[in-house]
Amino acid sequence: MSQANADIGLIGLAVMGQNLALNIADHGYTIAVYNRHYQRTREFIEHCERTEPARERILAHGDLAEFVRSIERPRRIVLLVKAGAATDAIIDQLVPLLDPGDLIVDGGNAHWLDTIRRERTLAAAGFRFIGSGVSGGEVGARFGPSLMPGGSPEAWQMLEPVWQAVAAKVDPDSGRPLDGSAPGRPVSGGVACTALIGPNGAGHYIKMVHNGIEYIDMQLISESYWLLKQLGGLEADAISSVFRDWNQGELSSYLIEITGDILQQKDPAGDGFLVDKVLDAAGQKGTGQWTAASALEQGIPANAIAEAVFARSLSALKEERVAASAVLEGPAIRRESDTARLVESVRHALYCAKICAYAQGFQLMAEAQRTYGWRLDFAAIARIWRGGCIIRASFLQKIAEAYTRNAELSNLMLDPYFRDALQNGQSHWRDAVALAVRNGLPVPAFGSALAYFDGYRSASLPANLLQAQRDYFGAHTYERTDRPRGSFFHLDWPVEDRREIES
Ligand code: 2AM
Numbered sequence: 001m002s003q004a005n006a007d008i009g010l011i012g013l014a015v016m017g018q019n020l021a022l023n024i025a026d027h028g029y030t031i032a033v034y035n036r037h038y039q040r041t042r043e044f045i046e047h048c049e050r051t052e053p054a055r056e057r058i059l060a061h062g063d064l065a066e067f068v069r070s071i072e073r074p075r076r077i078v079l080l081v082k083a084g085a086a087t088d089a090i091i092d093q094l095v096p097l098l099d100p101g102d103l104i105v106d107g108g109n110a111h112w113l114d115t116i117r118r119e120r121t122l123a124a125a126g127f128r129f130i131g132s133g134v135s136g137g138e139v140g141a142r143f144g145p146s147l148m149p150g151g152s153p154e155a156w157q158m159l160e161p162v163w164q165a166v167a168a169k170v171d172p173d174s175g176r177p178l179d180g181s182a183p184g185r186p187v188s189g190g191v192a193c194t195a196l197i198g199p200n201g202a203g204h205y206i207k208m209v210h211n212g213i214e215y216i217d218m219q220l221i222s223e224s225y226w227l228l229k230q231l232g233g234l235e236a237d238a239i240s241s242v243f244r245d246w247n248q249g250e251l252s253s254y255l256i257e258i259t260g261d262i263l264q265q266k267d268p269a270g271d272g273f274l275v276d277k278v279l280d281a282a283g284q285k286g287t288g289q290w291t292a293a294s295a296l297e298q299g300i301p302a303n304a305i306a307e308a309v310f311a312r313s314l315s316a317l318k319e320e321r322v323a324a325s326a327v328l329e330g331p332a333i334r335r336e337s338d339t340a341r342l343v344e345s346v347r348h349a350l351y352c353a354k355i356c357a358y359a360q361g362f363q364l365m366a367e368a369q370r371t372y373g374w375r376l377d378f379a380a381i382a383r384i385w386r387g388g389c390i391i392r393a394s395f396l397q398k399i400a401e402a403y404t405r406n407a408e409l410s411n412l413m414l415d416p417y418f419r420d421a422l423q424n425g426q427s428h429w430r431d432a433v434a435l436a437v438r439n440g441l442p443v444p445a446f447g448s449a450l451a452y453f454d455g456y457r458s459a460s461l462p463a464n465l466l467q468a469q470r471d472y473f474g475a476h477t478y479e480r481t482d483r484p485r486g487s488f489f490h491l492d493w494p495v496e497d498r499r500e501i502e503s
Contacts, residue, residue, distance in 0.1 A: 006032035017080035019142035025054035027165040034067040053184030100126035112201030128155035133207020135389035144168030146388035147194035150203030167194040168388025175397035177387035198374035212291025219308040236273035240264040253393030282312035302360035330440030348428030353449035359412035379403035
């Protein structure tokens with residue numbers, strides 16, 4: 001029988017799996033790897049042989065049982081296979097080969113309810129299971145992702161040293177990411193962007209919300225670009241300069257930074273800028289939809305996050321939109337002569353709407369912890385997102401500070417820092433939305449975030465009429481402003497002799 005010589009194992013050698021395996025090996029761990037089709041494993045090993053300093057710490061196996069036997073007990077096995085049925089299939093194959101106390105870590109994009117189910121089933125059989133969000137794309141996986149694990153404290157104890165080692169690192173004081181993008185030379189020092197999020201599906205849920213926030217962040221940036229282009233008449237390179245300038249201030253983030261790069265990229269296949277040649281039909285992989293669906297199911301008004309998903313869906317109707325543009329007329333677009341003022345309005349709109357979007361994401365997580373019986377540390381979640389992941393931003397340091405000031409904060413907009421930012425920026429934000437509306441330019445993310453802000457800060461809303469309508473046609477009852485909450489009334493509306501009944 002072959003000797004156990006690997007510290008950890010990893011299954012699934014698509015790009016994310018390969019890069020995470022290399023990252024783990026870079027940190028001194030000997031790692032056994034396995035893939036369903038051996039061809040991929042062979043290509044990976046060939047690649048390692050050419051370029052990777054940690055090659056000798058990567059042990060390839062073509063047989064699953066041999067792979068399992070090669071890992072020291074209690075075993076730690078990370079899965080990076082396709083989410084859904086493929087994950088269940090590989091777990092089913094693994095289980096007969098494992099010993100009690102072994103740990104499976106699912107680093108794929110699993111739905112959190114699947115993670116809850118898998119953790120329960122495996123725990124009942126004596127195995128440990130962690131569902132871990134892994135964010136940061138291919139580069140993140142290779143040089144430091146943001147890692148969001150959910151599972152039992154005992155399971156986390158087994159994984160923590162590895163996850164701490166491979167996660168992105170940030171400066172503990174400023175919260176700024178520390179760069180560590182060189183094979184074989186991992187970043188030293190700093191605080192790791194990982195922590196146990198909570199039990200079972202908590203990590204995957206938080207990763208999903210991260211993706212929902214990523215959708216709205218990207219949509220807000222795209223709307224900013226559109227207003228500067230359409231109303232300011234700015235070329236892509238001029239807008240790139242605006243984003244680079246914004247990246248020096250409170251909006252500083254990975255997505256703003258890459259937007260600055262993208263907008264100055266020339267078309268390699270012809271004249272002009274590449275962005276002007278990219279077709280305006282957005283794709284999506286589903287986690288934004290899950291976030292919006294979870295908000296709807298739980299009754300949380302994450303309208304801006306949902307709107308960002310719908311905006312992608314609308315953009316994807318490219319042919320229909322082209323046809324409709326010849327039929328449905330809007331106002332003629334009037335250029336703004338004061339470009340500096342426009343840039344300032346859009347900057348504030350972007351920042352204020354971003355605050356609302358994050359407020360919605362955190363409200364959603366707060367509700368999920370009630371629904372699923374988790375206890376989440378929102379300051380810790382914000383800290384984990386400061387590095388490695390796609391939404392990393394200096395803004396997250398502010399969110400971490402807000403939840404450190406008040407762990408029970410009911411809405412991010414109520415924190416003094418964010419309240420002041422909204423106060424400071426809201427007239428510009430309204431100007432930007434009003435300008436867009438007058439000119440017939442769609443700004444669903446700016447607009448829905450503003451509706452959320454105005455709705456949340458309104459002591460009164462027209463839901464009184466709505467509730468009366470519900471009582472009129474469906475006897476759904478209403479509460480009265482002059483009676484305590486929890487007393488319900490119904491009026492026999494259509495009959496002549498109307499009687500109000502308390503129920
Ligand atoms: P493959 O290379 O053999 O297709 C992402 O697709 C990763 O998930 C790949 O490593 C892929 O393996 C793996 N994968 C997809 N379906 C799988 C399954 N049913 N069992 C095991 N691995 C699977």
